[in-house]
Amino acid sequence: MAPGGKGLFTVESVLKQQNNSLDHIYVCNITSKYGTQTWTASLKLQEITSAEGQDLIIPCRAPKDLQSFSLVWTFTIVNKTTDVLEYDSRTHKSSRSWDHAELEEENALRGDVSLNLQKPVSSEHSGIYTCVLSGAKTRHLIQTRVVFTPSRQGKDFLKYNLWMLGIVAGLIALLAITLVIKKYRAKSKRNQENAEEDAEMQSMNSARTLEEPQAGSKLMTKPSGSQS
Known part of the structure; x- marks a missing residue:
């Protein structure tokens, strides 16, 4: 004091x-x-x-x-x-x-x-x-x-955020690619099914075309058989 x-x-x-x-x-x-x-x-x-x-x-x-x-x-x-x-x-x-x-x-x-x-x-x-x-x-x-x-840790924090942003962007890109592949495969499958249906229709049409002339020839030869 x-x-x-x-x-x-x-x-x-x-x-x-x-x-x-x-x-x-x-x-x-x-x-x-x-x-x-x-x-x-x-x-x-x-x-x-x-x-x-x-x-x-x-x-x-x-x-x-x-x-x-x-x-x-x-x-x-x-x-x-x-x-x-x-x-x-x-x-x-x-x-x-x-x-x-x-x-x-x-x-x-x-x-x-x-x-x-x-x-x-x-x-x-x-x-x-x-x-x-x-x-x-x-x-x-x-x-x-x-x-x-120090600012270095701030830079590391920024790098961490950029790294996380890159991971998220990569996951989004992977998801987009997966969706595109699925869509492409579904489209290819539909095209293949359509091609098979077209081939089947063509086969049926060809068979009908071959049967029609044979039926006509039978109708033409039938009267000649009755005259004899």
């Missing part, structure tokens, strides 16, 4: 980070000597891995007992911190420094101030995102380490 300006004090608490630190929320409560006032600070750590180029939501939610608060989103990379977005729950107004970062207004009214990143790039947007919620005598920090997969 160290004295600050205007009769106030600054209190700093240092705690060794545990291996399972992502499973905990660290809370520091400071109470005045007579217990009339209490100040609270908390810290939560989390990690997110996402694919490059896909929209990402970085979660941050205000505690239920924090009715009025101001929000500041920051981004840190290589010890350089820049402001991303600000929001005030009392005026419901927000301002942003990044065009591709925004809040959902309806969710923010319910205390959900998660940050929406649109089409992030791994080299530019991989780092630590800090959500700072400040209220009367309270301050909550949620730090999220975000790692985006």
Whole structure:
């Protein structure tokens, strides 16, 4: 604890980070000597891995007992911190420094101030995102380490989609060829049956043609036999 300006004090608490630190929320409560006032600070750590180029939501939610608060989103990379977005729950107004970062207004009214990143790039947007919620005598920090997969995996994903598209196209082509072959075989079978019917009809017509002259000759020779 160290004295600050205007009769106030600054209190700093240092705690060794545990291996399972992502499973905990660290809370520091400071109470005045007579217990009339209490100040609270908390810290939560989390990690997110996402694919490059896909929209990402970085979660941050205000505690239920924090009715009025101001929000500041920051981004840190290589010890350089820049402001991303600000929001005030009392005026419901927000301002942003990044065009591709925004809040959902309806969710923010319910205390959900998660940050929406649109089409992030791994080299530019991989780092630590800090959500700072400040209220009367309270301050909550949620730090999220975000790692985006390299573009190579995105290319592999694209190749996978193209490969699957090729398989589907091949199956469709195979089905079309099968249908054409079946149609061709059915047509050939019908042509063969028609040819057999034509051959049979021709055979029957030929037989009738041969029988008709024989019947005529019998009719002509019959009277001569009666004269004798």
